[in-house]
Amino acid sequence: QVTLKESGPVLVKPTETLTLTCTVSGFSLSNARMGVSWIRQPPGKALEWLAHIFSNDEKSYSTSLKSRLTISKDTSKSQVVLTMTNMDPVDTATYYCARILSGSYDSYFDYWGQGTLVTVSS
Amino acid sequence: DIQMTQSPSSLSASVGDRVTITCRASQSISSYLNWYQQKPGKAPKLLIYAASSLQSGVPSRFSGSGSGTDFTLTISSLQPEDFATYYCQQSYSTLPITFGQGTRLEIK
Numbered sequence: 067q068v069t070l071k072e073s074g075p076v077l078v079k080p081t082e083t084l085t086l087t088c089t090v091s092g093f094s095l096s097n098a099r100m101g102v103s104w105i106r107q108p109p110g111k112a113l114e115w116l117a118h119i120f121s122n123d124e125k126s127y128s129t130s131l132k133s134r135l136t137i138s139k140d141t142s143k144s145q146v147v148l149t150m151t152n153m154d155p156v157d158t159a160t161y162y163c164a165r166i167l168s169g170s171y172d173s174y175f176d177y178w179g180q181g182t183l184v185t186v187s188s
Numbered sequence: 189d190i191q192m193t194q195s196p197s198s199l200s201a202s203v204g205d206r207v208t209i210t211c212r213a214s215q216s217i218s219s220y221l222n223w224y225q226q227k228p229g230k231a232p233k234l235l236i237y238a239a240s241s242l243q244s245g246v247p248s249r250f251s252g253s254g255s256g257t258d259f260t261l262t263i264s265s266l267q268p269e270d271f272a273t274y275y276c277q278q279s280y281s282t283l284p285i286t287f288g289q290g291t292r293l294e295i296k
Contacts, residue, residue, distance in 0.1 A: 112275070112288070112290045113224075113232065113277075114287070115284060115285040115286065115287065118283055118285070126283035126284060129189050162231055164231075166279070171219065171238060172219075172220070172237050172241070172279075173279035174222040174234055174238070175222070175234060175277070176237075176243070178233075180231055
């Protein structure tokens, strides 16, 4: 059974750094067809993709947030970590991690975590 | 980045109606287009991948079509549990991934 679960602070102050952890089970982060992304959703707004890490440790970031994001993984712990620096109230959102399954002609998010709401406020 | 534009942004329909939601990409994405359903307070759920492939366990009243820049999601006969927000998402060969702005499907 594949599961992903996000963990991290529910409240951060402006200018602080957010660190979120995605703990996965039911698959390996070293599987060549699989990777993990972080996606966020401000209250009442659309989904926004943030970052992705592949099985070979290659990383990709949102163009607009690239300077603030770092994604990493610990395969032995089955964890993917996202850090976002210089948090601002506009970063208040539910943060999801999701597994991406890639084939020759397709690539999609087939499993999602439940999400974690992060509020940025002093 | 590839921009994804959904229409309409919101839609009112009745149980039993046939509904179509469209998604347009700012450049050709072949068939690298996926559709998700999201209900309030829940994570998105994959409905359709590769433009027209139905995810396992998803009812057959959902279908997807299109390639290149224009795509559609069709619900053939709306059921009460289908009232939700729907998102398209492109995963063309190179990242970044982008989502559409969402289509909220409401009960008329």
